[in-house]
Amino acid sequence: MGFLFHIGRYFLLMKRAFSKPEKLKVYVKQFFFEVDNIGVSSLGIITIISFFMGGVITIQAAYSLTSPLIPLYAVGFTTRESMILEFSPTIISLILAGKVGGNIASEIGSMRISEQIDALEIMGVNSASFLILPKVLAGIFINPFLIAISMFLGIFGGYVMGVATGACTSYEYIFGIQAFFVPWKLTYAFLKTAIFGGIITSVAAYHGYYTQGGALEVGKSSTKAVVYGSILILVANFLITQIFFVQ
């Protein structure tokens, strides 16, 4: 029953959050602030993780594909497919669920326990809309850009490390990343990425918004935001993949 209670309360909160803003100008400003807060501040960690993971995938692929029947350009192909289909959209989103989700839950949770949300309500502001709507929209908007950067850096990292370690040649790798390219896979990747952006921000905001108690509960809300956000990303990933690939 607790599970159903949370689902119901989550959708009611989202209904309040997606109601008409009191003043569009203030919300637009807040949206761009959140784009910077969620997106630009996550670039560092995404750059490092994507570059090295691309490199590792390339090296592992090169040393796993030992059969003479498999051409070496398969290394580039494997790196591209891994980065575009799973690593960048899903794993980076899981990392963002930790970084961004934890941050949002603790920020809103702290506002709740220090009565800042009550202060918004007393002023006549729809606190759910003011605090959650810009974050969710920013998450949906900026996540595909972050993932596109991650895809590029992962493939580039694979090239640099593959060539530097002698796992493959430059020609083979570049040929591999162009081979058998199916554009709709990018559509699939970006679509699920945008959905993950919405999940990360809305689930974190939900847990932060309903924080009760003190600092300990803010910590718990933050943990719940990461755990449930990650689980929902994996479930959504499964469902979207099923829809796209089983036709």
Place this chain on the structure above:
Amino acid sequence: MIEIKNISKSFGNHKVIDDVSFTLQPGKTNLIIGESGSGKTTILKMMVGLHHIDSGQIIYDDTIFSELNEKQMQEFRKDIGMLFQGGALFDSMTVEENIAFPLKMFTNLSDIEINERVNFCLEKVRLHDRNNLYPAELSGGMKKRASLARAISSNPKYLFCDEPNSGLDPKTSIVIDELIHELTVEFNMTTVIITHDMNSVMQIGENVMFLYQGKKWWEGDKQTILSANNKELLDFVYAADFLKKTNPNKNL
């Protein structure tokens, strides 16, 4: 004028407010006093719609506030200013931005007009030289004053103060009390203060309501409170031993 008619509130099986009725006078500082846990803050939160009431009515002038829907309540709250116990200033904004926030949100004033209004409010609370500081850089008293400036920035008809003196030294408490009283008179607001500070009662208590175990126990003003024939009230008023010695009615 704010009328509270037979309101009750329970959390689970625990009745926190039990059939309380009283009237709060316009243009005056109305104090709700009582021990910790007597239901003062719950009443305040019900009066501003942060807690739903189980039964009864809350009436602001001609509006039955407790019967408004969420949207109407949100609209009505634009006439309400509130000073929270901890200040509740927005951490990410400077003092100036905090005060300007309701104006930017609900008015079509230009930046210059908003700036003028912010400076006016800061002058009123004597905080004009701290406008660019963040809440974390302010002392407890300054936070309360900044919060008060934010509460009055949109010219509210009703001002609610939740324990405005908590955590402050006696001298700063007097400053805050005087400030609230001054603003109440100047802007002709209906001010409601929740407190257990007897200094405040004796200083600005024009209409005082004593709450005991969720019930209204006594109503009067600062002139009549010391001689009231009410054991629980006098136990509260003369809580400190040295004050008991000054109690004119030692039999109670």
